């Protein structure tokens with residue numbers, strides 16, 4: 001069974017090893033400020049710079065990390081931004097991503113008291129989009145050509161789920 005636990009500094013190297021190029025980095029991390037070549041130090045620096053961002057890894061029993069997900073509350077506390085969602089390439093397509101993001105939603109709504117959880121996902125990332133739709137996220141709109149990656153403009157969908165929708 002997939003569970004989430006708090007991210008530990010020693011998890012950073014595994015997460016960095018799942019990102020295999022600049023396009024994969026941008027797809028995963030959006031405008032988090034990471035640069036290619038990506039390494040564990042950048043993840044640890046983000047964690048130090050944003051102590052309010054709650055970071056979790058997905059695990060099965062006491063096994064190695066299988067995925068990462070983070071929750072960043074806004075100041076009043078009723079909006080939580082879901083981000084940095086990734087599953088180890090070898091473990092994809094087996095429900096780990098859905099289980100991990102599902103658990104993160106539970107933390108956001110039940111423990112953090114969120115009213116709304118939102119996220120951004122690039123339009124070409126159809127697998128991730130389907131995952132979020134399956135979990136109940138709704139589309140809100142598109143930020144057109146908001147980032148330039150390797151000479152191509154990428155647009156991003158904004159998605160959100162509200163407390164009452166999640167509880168249904």
Ligand SMILES: CC(C)(COP(=O)(O)OP(=O)(O)OC[C@H]1O[C@@H](n2cnc3c(N)ncnc32)[C@H](O)[C@@H]1OP(=O)(O)O)[C@@H](O)C(=O)NCCC(=O)NCCS
Nearest residue numbers: 027028085086087092093094095096097098121127128130
């Ligand atoms: C997006 C991502 C997190 C999904 O993780 P995942 O573990 O593969 O997700 P799931 O296994 O829950 O779902 C993926 C697919 O596997 C299918 N699946 C789920 N459980 C399954 C099972 N037991 N057997 C077979 N297939 C299964 C799902 O139906 C889904 O299919 P679909 O994409 O055709 O709809 C992963 O692909 C990833 O890390 N991508 C790179 C980073 C990224 O894009 N992050 C998102 C940024 S917004």
